Amino acid sequence: MLTKEDLGHIAKIARIALTEEEMNELLPQFNGILQLLERVKQLPLAEATAIVMTENEGEFREDVAKTFEDYDLIVEQFPKKRGRYAEVPPNL
Amino acid sequence: MPMIEETLERIRNGEITPSEHLEEKIEILERRDPELNAFITKTLDIAREQARQIDGVVREGGGEAFYGLVWGIKDNFALKGVRMTCGSKMLENYVPPYTATPVEKILSNHGIILGKLNMDEFACGSSGETSYFGPTKNARNPEYVPGGSSSGAGAAVAAGMVDLALGSDTGGSIRNPASFNGVVGLKPTYGLVSRYGLADLAMSLDVPGPLAPDAYGIALAMDVLQGYDPRDRVSAKRKLPFLRSVDSFDPERVRIGISESLLSGVDPAVRRTTEHVVNFFESKGSEIVEVDLPDIWVAFPTYYLVMYPEFASAMQKFDGIKFGHRVDADTLYDTVARSREEGFGKEIKRRIIMGTFISMAKNAEWYKLALRARTTLLQMFQNAFRKVDIIVSPTVPTPPFKLGERVNDPVKMYMADALTVPANLTGIPAISFPAGWKDDLPIGVQLMGPRFTDHVLVSAVRFFEKEGSQWSE
Numbered sequence: 018m019l020t021k022e023d024l025g026h027i028a029k030i031a032r033i034a035l036t037e038e039e040m041n042e043l044l045p046q047f048n049g050i051l052q053l054l055e056r057v058k059q060l061p062l063a064e065a066t067a068i069v070m071t072e073n074e075g076e077f078r079e080d081v082a083k084t085f086e087d088y089d090l091i092v093e094q095f096p097k098k099r100g101r102y103a104e105v106p107p108n109l
Numbered sequence: 110m111p112m113i114e115e116t117l118e119r120i121r122n123g124e125i126t127p128s129e130h131l132e133e134k135i136e137i138l139e140r141r142d143p144e145l146n147a148f149i150t151k152t153l154d155i156a157r158e159q160a161r162q163i164d165g166v167v168r169e170g171g172g173e174a175f176y177g178l179v180w181g182i183k184d185n186f187a188l189k190g191v192r193m194t195c196g197s198k199m200l201e202n203y204v205p206p207y208t209a210t211p212v213e214k215i216l217s218n219h220g221i222i223l224g225k226l227n228m229d230e231f232a233c234g235s236s237g238e239t240s241y242f243g244p245t246k247n248a249r250n251p252e253y254v255p256g257g258s259s260s261g262a263g264a265a266v267a268a269g270m271v272d273l274a275l276g277s278d279t280g281g282s283i284r285n286p287a288s289f290n291g292v293v294g295l296k297p298t299y300g301l302v303s304r305y306g307l308a309d310l311a312m313s314l315d316v317p318g319p320l321a322p323d324a325y326g327i328a329l330a331m332d333v334l335q336g337y338d339p340r341d342r343v344s345a346k347r348k349l350p351f352l353r354s355v356d357s358f359d360p361e362r363v364r365i366g367i368s369e370s371l372l373s374g375v376d377p378a379v380r381r382t383t384e385h386v387v388n389f390f391e392s393k394g395s396e397i398v399e400v401d402l403p404d405i406w407v408a409f410p411t412y413y414l415v416m417y418p419e420f421a422s423a424m425q426k427f428d429g430i431k432f433g434h435r436v437d438a439d440t441l442y443d444t445v446a447r448s449r450e451e452g453f454g455k456e457i458k459r460r461i462i463m464g465t466f467i468s469m470a471k472n473a474e475w476y477k478l479a480l481r482a483r484t485t486l487l488q489m490f491q492n493a494f495r496k497v498d499i500i501v502s503p504t505v506p507t508p509p510f511k512l513g514e515r516v517n518d519p520v521k522m523y524m525a526d527a528l529t530v531p532a533n534l535t536g537i538p539a540i541s542f543p544a545g546w547k548d549d550l551p552i553g554v555q556l557m558g559p560r561f562t563d564h565v566l567v568s569a570v571r572f573f574e575k576e577g578s579q580w581s582e
Contacts, residue, residue, distance in 0.1 A: 024462070031421065031465035032428075032442070033458050034450040043459060049520050050463060054410045054475070057482050066480035068487070070299050070313055070536045071343040078339065087189075090206030096435035103430055108441045 019047050113178070113326035116272060120167060120176045127167060127177025128160040131221055134179045138223065138270045145246045145268060147261040149184050150192050151224040159221045166219060174333050175220040181271040183259050184225040185232055186317070187306040188212050195308050196228040196240035196258075199433045199452035209306020210338045211275055211317045218333045223271055226261030230454045232282055232310045233420070234258045235525035238516055239456050246512070248290050249550055253509040256289030256525075258282040262320045263290035273330050274320040279310045280412055281505075281529025283318045284541035288504035288553025291543040293570060294320040295327050296529075298560045299536035300345040302331075303338030311419035314412075314533040324542070324571035328355040331563065349564040358568035360393035366400040366497030371528060375506040378582055382545030382552045383503045385580040389573060390501075400493040400500060405531060407482050412530035413523065414467060414479035421464025427452065459519065483534050490535050494559045499569060502528050504541040504553035528555065538563040542570045545580030552580070 019027075024044055028035045035043070085091070095103040119125045125133075135153060142148055156179070163177040182188060185195045187205035194200045208216075215222065229239040237245040237260025245260035247253040248267035255264045259276030263286025266274050276283040278296035287294025295318045302317045309315055319330035328351040337346045367387050372380050391397045429435035429448030436447040453461070467475045493500060505525050515522045532539035537560055544554040556566045 019466075027462050027466045027469070029446075030469070031461050032446045032449055033453070033461060034443075034446040035458070039455075039458070043462070046459065046519055047463065047466075050413065053520055053523075054414055057407055057410045057414065057478055060404055060407050060482070060485070062478070062481040063484040063488060064481065065484045066477055068313070068480060068483050072300070072345055072347075073342055076342060078342065085206075087206045090189075090204070094203060094206075094432040096429060096433065097437070105430055106438065106441050106444045 019044065019051065112323050113272060113321060113329060116178065117176055127163040127221065128157070130177055131156055131160040131179055131223070134223060134270060134272070137268065141268045141270060144251055145248060145264045146243050147227055147245050147264040147268065147270060148181070148224045149194055149196070149227050149242050149261070152191055152222055155191070156221050156223045163219050163221065172219050174218045174329060175215070177219060177221055178272040179223050180215050180220045181223055181226045181262060181265045181274040182212055183228050183262050183274070183276045185228060185277060185308040186212050186275060188222065188225070191225065193225065194242070195232070196230045196242060197452065197454065197457070198241045199427050201241065201434065203432050207306065210303040210340060211334050212306065214333050215275065220273070226259070226265055226274060228260055229258035230457055231308065231424070232258040232277060232279060233456045233460055235281065235285055235522055236515065237286065238512065239454055241454060244512060247509055252511055253550060254289065254512055256286035256505070256509065259286050259320065263287055263292060263294070266290070266292045266320045266322060272321070273326055275317060276320050277307055277315060277317050278533065279314045280416065280526045280533050283320060284504050284529050284539060284553065284555060285525060287320050287541040289509040289551065291551030292320055292322055293324055293327050293540065293542045294318065295331065295540045295563065295567065296532055296538065297331065297335070297563050298345070298538045300343045301349070301561070301563060302334045303336070303341040303344045305338055305340040309423045311416040312423065313419060314416060324567050324574055325355060327540070328352045328564070328567050328571070331567070345561070347561065349561060351564045351567060354564050355568050355571050358565070358572040360390055360395045360572065363390070363499060363569070364396045364398050364497040365390045366398050366493060366500040368400045368402045368405070368500065368502070370402045370405045371502035375503050376508060378508060378545070378547040379503045379506060379552055381582065382580040383501060383554050386544050386554045386573065387501050389577045393576065398497050400497055402489055402493060404485065404489065408486055408531040408534055409523070409527045411479050411482040411486065412526065412534055414475055415483065415534065417460055417464035418468045418476060419464070421461045421468060424457070424461050456519070486531060487535050490531070490537060498558060498562070499566065500557045502555050502557070504528065504555040508547050508550045508552055532557055536560055538566055540566045540570055542573065543579060544573070547582050
């Protein structure tokens with residue numbers, strides 16, 4: 018079972034600020050979901066964990082840089098910018 | 110809801126031009142969409158310009174493959190220069206600088222794009238109610254949910270606002286709204302359609318696919334959408350004969366599988382509809398085989414164990430710095446955390462936090478457990494497909510439910526995915542088609558087959574459309 022303290026810690030790692038009200042609403046929901054997930058442990062499962070979903074396993078593109086022709090369209094999407102640079106607040 | 114072949118024929122023989130056809134669709138859109146809320150962004154000007162160009166191409170004998178058929182695109186696919194919101198406040202004003210491969214293919218094959226369709230926020234939902242732009246309503250009865258997450262796609266096709274729609278399916282997001290709105294929806298084999306330009310929910314599960322009024326529309330769309338794309342390295346280097354084989358279904362050469370595990374606990378009307386489909390194929394000469402899927406229930410929790418961490422990882426790029434919603438704060442951490450707090454809805458936060466929890470080093474066992482369960486499922490289906498060619502099941506355990514009925518109970522909401530998630534976890538194709546009605550609400554039935562037998566499933570639905578009849582109660 019998760020505690021409110023656990024939830025606060027996980028939310029911090031997930032970089033999501035939660036209000037007290039949201040915490041109170043989410044906590045029982047999370048514990049309900051965890052109970053559901055616990056059911057997987059009831060089965061004798063295959064030992065293998067490798068899942069191959071593609072026929073192109075191990076294929077990679079050539080590691081060659083290409084110029085994106087619409088650079089300005091990317092810059093336009095920066096929510097806050099100085100000239101052609103995205104503005105980032107101080108780290109601390 | 111006119112059938113796709115008839116519409117194509119009207120355009121090809123000159124009875125109607127692509128521009129005239131588009132105006133018919135716009136008239137329906139203007140009449141129905143204020144109530145249904147299927148569209149987030151309408152691209153009427155772009156569509157009219159496209160239609161004018163295709164008028165000329167068709168006049169000169171060209172226009173393949175779509176001849177000006179009208180498409181709606183789920184709003185998690187990029188179309189350069191047109192807002193792409195993913196149904197979220199986070200991307201309320203985001204304009205992508207490039208176009209998704211499936212969308213590019215629609216455009217280059219003379220499909221007209223009428224707009225971007227409403228959806229559950231970041232495709233996280235089974236009911237179409239979690240969009241920042243308001244819930245979509247069911248096209249058959251607006252008091253009911255349209256299913257999700259491709260909610261706008263299901264409603265727009267069913268209402269006749271578009272001929273075809275492009276959706277995406279991670280745990281049932283094409284099939285669920287197809288079932289609830291009474292249209293056909295195909296979740297292709299994983300990798301058959303490129304995901305380039307699709308905002309990812311869970312990379313090992315996501316697949317784009319079409320919704321259409323009928324199986325012919327699905328075949329027509331898939332002939333174009335499928336194929337290898339160097340920009341998506343998991344895309345398959347093969348093409349399946351969708352249109353070529355659409356009328357070649359031979360029931361006497363097909364073994365149909367049915368499993369009590371897929372029927373227990375479902376709504377009685379849904380069960381009767383599914384049995385009606387099985388009886389139909391049996392009456393046409395198919396061998397019906399009981400298949401053993403004893404532990405299929407494990408797919409449901411396994412899906413969430415796989416999806417949550419993949420989703421949390423996919424969402425890390427939304428930080429308010431490069432694009433999307435931003436709340437200014439004194440530090441980088443607070444800017445990111447507050448941007449995400451304000452930009453994401455409840456279900457998104459729930460999934461990111463659960464995914465972060467499962468991804469933590471001390472919980473690594475959870476993810477390993479999920480991969481082992483996934484392998485178990487894969488083996489279970491491989492064994493079943495040694496005995497049968499197609500497995501029949503309901504698409505959703507219940508008929509459509511009322512708006513607001515499950516919105517505060519995530520586990521109950523997740524139950525809607527119980528029968529659709531196995532196909533995503535195992536990468537196999539699955540199609541939902543309207544097979545019955547209860548109280549004037551549609552009930553979909555699902556056909557699943559081995560990987561790369563998508564075309565067989567489409568031809569089976571086509572056969573049912575031509576030779577069968579829908580259950581009604």
